[in-house]
Amino acid sequence: MTFAKPLAELISRLERLPGVGPKSAQRLAFHVLRMPEDDVRRLAEALREARESLRLCLVCQNFSAEETCAICQDPRRDPAQICVVGEPRDIAAMERLNEYRGRYHVLHGLLNPMDGIGPEQLKVRELIARLSGPVEEVIVATNPTVEGDATALYLAKQLRPIGIKVTRLAHGMPVGGELDYADTATLLSALEYRREI
Amino acid sequence: MTFAKPLAELISRLERLPGVGPKSAQRLAFHVLRMPEDDVRRLAEALREARESLRLCLVCQNFSAEETCAICQDPRRDPAQICVVGEPRDIAAMERLNEYRGRYHVLHGLLNPMDGIGPEQLKVRELIARLSGPVEEVIVATNPTVEGDATALYLAKQLRPIGIKVTRLAHGMPVGGELDYADTATLLSALEYRREI
Numbered sequence: 001m002t003f004a005k006p007l008a009e010l011i012s013r014l015e016r017l018p019g020v021g022p023k024s025a026q027r028l029a030f031h032v033l034r035m036p037e038d039d040v041r042r043l044a045e046a047l048r049e050a051r052e053s054l055r056l057c058l059v060c061q062n063f064s065a066e067e068t069c070a071i072c073q074d075p076r077r078d079p080a081q082i083c084v085v086g087e088p089r090d091i092a093a094m095e096r097l098n099e100y101r102g103r104y105h106v107l108h109g110l111l112n113p114m115d116g117i118g119p120e121q122l123k124v125r126e127l128i129a130r131l132s133g134p135v136e137e138v139i140v141a142t143n144p145t146v147e148g149d150a151t152a153l154y155l156a157k158q159l160r161p162i163g164i165k166v167t168r169l170a171h172g173m174p175v176g177g178e179l180d181y182a183d184t185a186t187l188l189s190a191l192e193y194r195r196e197i
Numbered sequence: 198m199t200f201a202k203p204l205a206e207l208i209s210r211l212e213r214l215p216g217v218g219p220k221s222a223q224r225l226a227f228h229v230l231r232m233p234e235d236d237v238r239r240l241a242e243a244l245r246e247a248r249e250s251l252r253l254c255l256v257c258q259n260f261s262a263e264e265t266c267a268i269c270q271d272p273r274r275d276p277a278q279i280c281v282v283g284e285p286r287d288i289a290a291m292e293r294l295n296e297y298r299g300r301y302h303v304l305h306g307l308l309n310p311m312d313g314i315g316p317e318q319l320k321v322r323e324l325i326a327r328l329s330g331p332v333e334e335v336i337v338a339t340n341p342t343v344e345g346d347a348t349a350l351y352l353a354k355q356l357r358p359i360g361i362k363v364t365r366l367a368h369g370m371p372v373g374g375e376l377d378y379a380d381t382a383t384l385l386s387a388l389e390y391r392r393e394i
Contacts, residue, residue, distance in 0.1 A: 002292045004262040010247040013240045018228050019221060026286055031215050032248055033260055040248040043210045044241035050207040051229055051237040063230060065201040089223055095199045 007033070059130065061106040061123045062088050071104060078102045080136040084127065084155065086110045086143060094141060102139070105130065110147035111154055119154065128158065137165045144171050144189075204230070256327065258303040258320045259285050268301060275299045277333040281324065281352065283307045283340060291338065299336070302327065307344035308351055316351065325355065334362045341368050341386075 003011065007029060014025035032040055056062070057069035064070070071077055071091075081102025085091055091104050107122040127138075140155055142148035156166040171189030173182055182190070200208065204226060211222035229237055253259070254266035261267070268274055268288075278299025282288055288301050304319040324335075337352055339345035353363040368386030370379055379387070 002289045004251055004260055004266065006243070006247040006250045006262055007260055010243040013243040016236075017225055019224065024216060026289070027216065028214055029247065030284070030286055032244055033251055035248065037248055039213075040244055044244045046203070046207040046210040047229055047237055047241045047244075050203040050226065051232065051234055053203045054201055054230055063201055063204055065203055069201065087227070089227055092199045092223070 056106075060104045061108060061126055062091055062104060076101070079134050081139060082127070082130065082135055082137070083139045083141050085141050086148065086151070090141065090143075102137075107142075107151065110142055110145070111151045112147045122151075124155070124158070127155075128162075131159065131162055131164055135164060137167060140166060140168045144169075253303075257301045258305060258323055259288060259301060273298070276331050278336060279324070279327065279332055279334070280336045280338050282338050283345065283348070287338065287340075299334075302335075304339075304348065307339055307342070308348045309344045319348075321352070321355070324352075325359075328356070328359055328361055332361060334364060337363060337365045341366075 002008075010029045010032065011022075011025045014020055014028050015022055017025075020028070035043075053065055054063045055067075057064040057067070057072055059068050059072040062069050062071070066073075078101050081100075082105050083094060083100060083102055084105045084107060085094070086107055086109060088106050088108075091106065094100050094104070105123070105127045107124065107127070109117055109122050111117060111119065111122070131138075138155065138159055140152040142151045152168050156168075159166050170193045171186065172193050173179070173186065173190045179187070199205075207229065208219075208222045208226045211217055211225050212219055214222075217225070232240075250262055251260045252264075254261040254264070254269055256265050256269040259266050259268070263270075275298050278297075279302050280291060280297060280299055281302045281304060282291070283304050283306060285303050285305075288303065291297050291301070302320070302324045304321065304324070306314055306319050308314060308316065308319070328335075335352065335356055337349040339348045349365050353365075356363050367390045368383065369390050370376070370383065370387045376384070
């Protein structure tokens with residue numbers, strides 16, 4: 001009764017989004033009521049358009065508006081290197097470096113037996129299918145977590161026998177961090193990954 | 198280049214919402230890509246529907262799907278009392294009390310000369326127009342802030358000469374609070390609003 005029906009409906013739809021509680025759903029809804037009608041229409045359109053037009057790139061499994069994504073179509077990207085990530089957003093993190101010139105592969109998750117996520121639930125088969133090409137190195141860039149470590153280990157075991165070099169992003173001290181505040185696991189990794197200077 | 202165009206467009210539209218930074222816009226967008234297509238369509242529809250169908254109630258200026266809102270149409274709500282609030286969301290706060298049985302009036306803002314918001318920018322004229330009816334008391338329920346206080350004072354000055362009783366929500370100690378932690382302004386108000394027991 002308190003909110004007009006279309007407003008109550010909007011609030012309840014917004015509440016279902018991750019990280020949006022009842023209070024912020026209300027705040028967002030009232031903001032929408034005051035936005036220019038055209039902006040609301042464009043936001044609604046962007047939601048539908050993104051959901052309906054995006055599919056998984058046939059090669060790397062990243063979200064793409066076409067059959068194969070822009071990176072896979074780019075002849076300047078080295079096909080000999082494949083950087084394997086857990087989620088599409090991890091590609092954005094790597095691309096921000098402006099340093100990596102190879103290709104990607106998105107697993108869409110990480111191994112997590114407790115949640116019933118095994119290799120079959122990830123895009124592992126699709127990765128292995130790519131290895132018949134000119135691939136020399138697979139860089140595993142999964143998160144430095146239990147799941148990320150397990151996934152990296154699993155991939156190494158699968159790919160090394162085929163003669164593919166499998167590397168992993170280094171663990172270590174974050175740049176600008178203080179030894180005093182580093183947790184033991186990070187410090188141990190930093191010691192293990194140490195390099196002659 | 199990093200995100201497919203429809204995805205980049207969605208992220209940029211989401212970023213414009215209040216309280217949504219670049220990181221949460223990304224997280225929301227990726228969530229949308231994984232939502233059932235039907236849910237996305239309903240969310241988009243709810244956005245447009247709310248924005249396009251809601252208008253201001255001709256009487257109280259609250260958002261309403263009809264010419265006059267459900268509360269103004271309800272014959273059980275006492276027309277002799279009008280509770281004046283700054284924003285439509287404040288009505289929800291009052292209604293949660295399940296105690297107030299009068300009507301409402303939404304100013305859509307509070308006096309704030311620094312931001313150029315004077316009585317002309319608020320729904321004050323619409324409030325005064327209602328006072329020719331059977332109104333006996335106007336309860337000013339604006340926030341206990343500088344702007345809320347200024348607005349309450351302004352309304353009192355305008356309405357008292359017409360013979361309307363103007364009251365204001367009490368300032369005082371929040372229930373369950375500790376004297377020791379109360380700020381001076383709150384404590385001063387609590388003293389001023391004290392009542393015989």
